[in-house]
Amino acid sequence: MKAVVYQGKGRLLFEDRPMPRIQDPKDAIIRVTLTTICSSDIHIKRGAVPRAVPGTILGHEFVGVVEQTGEGVRRFFPGDRVAVNVETFCGECFFCRRGYVNNCTDPDGGWALGCRIDGGQAEYVRVPFADNGLTLIPDSVSDEAALFTGDLLSTGFWGASLAEIKPQDTVAVIGAGPAGLCTMMCAALYGPKQIIAVDTADDRLNLALRHKLADTAVNPLHQDTVREVLRLTQGRGADAVLEAAGGRDTFQTAWQIARPNAVVCVIAMYEESQILPLPDMYGKNLIFKTGGVDASSCGKIMELIAAGRLDARCLITHRTSFGHIMEAYDVFENRRDHVIKYAIRVSE
């Protein structure tokens, strides 16, 4: 079968790989139908993810059909359409029992797919702990509508839940890329008064406004972000800030636009260390929450998609077939042609 393989820093190859096989009773083999490229794949390609193992098939955001299940899989059967969770997790360890599945202590636990074990930019993939990591897609939900359940929507849903958003709050989301847009969608579930999108790309801000994911857009290239957010909040600052950009100075923006006692939620993945200037923020009494998604809410997300309350299809700006995935990588990595996300058809 064909697959995209990480060969080491700077190198990806589209090559032939053997079909995956069941290795553990809790495994399932999934025939991938629709897959996509994530910014994390680009981070891996650039060598910025130390735990990524060369020789691994990339891809951690995809949907497919169950092809085969191990003897220990109870909830899924061949033929089921499923969304696959970015994280595989045992469900039994200290962290899993508390919902912190990103830190599952099993060797195959946490973000393993497409990083440490073969992922879903392939025709077939082995998913460990299938009962925990798969989500059934209802007939009424298309592959495209379900595609972002396991990673981007999980990230947005998790970030919004960490941010302790209350009705009538002002939520600022830094970054109007895929993760930022999904974060805005999920923040809206809490009924905030307004969502402010901050990004340096006008096309992305326009997309956020056009799809009503944000009420106001601020572009730091044209505006003073801090002054603008203060103006929009009677001089207080945002009640909750979600930093989903991971840019050179976006962490500084995040705490600067937060009001005193706000929650600043850092869900971005940085390629460089950041500075926490405690003297400058003394007395602001901020609450920082950081990290990588605990993708343990896929069932709830799928319910919200089926009910029409979460719809991330507007992120799909580009479509292609699996044979063209390396061209898609080039467009995505270099942010050409106003790309937000690709939907890449692997099989019908």
Ligand SMILES: [Zn+2]
């Ligand atoms: Zn991702």
Ligand SMILES: [Zn+2]
């Ligand atoms: Zn676990």
